[in-house]
Amino acid sequence: MLDRLRKFIHAVSGLGDESATSFAEDDHRLAAAALLVHVVNADGTTAAVELTRLRSVIETEFGLDARATAELLEKAEESDREAVDFFRFTSVLKRTLDDEARRNIVEMMFDVAFADGVLDEIEESSIWRVAELLGVSTRERVLLRQRVAREASAGDLGDGPTPGPWSPMSPRQAE
DSSP, rough: OHHHHHHHHHHHHHHHSSHHHHHOOTHHHHHHHHHHHHHHHHHOOOHHHHHHHHHHHHHHHTTTTTTHHHHHHHHHHHHHHOOOSSSSHHHHHHHHHHHHHHHHHHHHHHHHHGSSSOOOHHHHHHHHHHHHHHHHOOOHHHHHHHHEEEEEEEEOTTTTTTTOSSTTTOOOHHH
């Protein structure tokens, strides 16, 4: 209990860097990363380009260094292996993120799924189920898929999903 209070105080006050590398079960970064890991592994083949894109998206979106990204991915893989459904992750995301941020999670999932140039039907089905659980409408999901597909075919996935309020420095914060 005291440890949870200490972590909360560190997170709120910004003291130390513990909050950047401590990924608790209720951390939205762990929940999002587990969903991304699931999509990358969903089709049964994990291409090197997908893993590279996964690391890049996580580093960019969550502002993590290589060590913290590796730690998060390790915990995310373990969480995904232990999970019996997506609710474990989507419930955390629904509690902690607003609508725009949840849409960005779906966009991130499409981003890593399209990394190998192909959106497999199992990957798309997983993203569809997660989007439904996150409250992202069918229309929004389809528009996100189309936008990421256009960017993937144009070779413009370098910047990743649209920055959101969880990003280390969103465009709104820079102004």
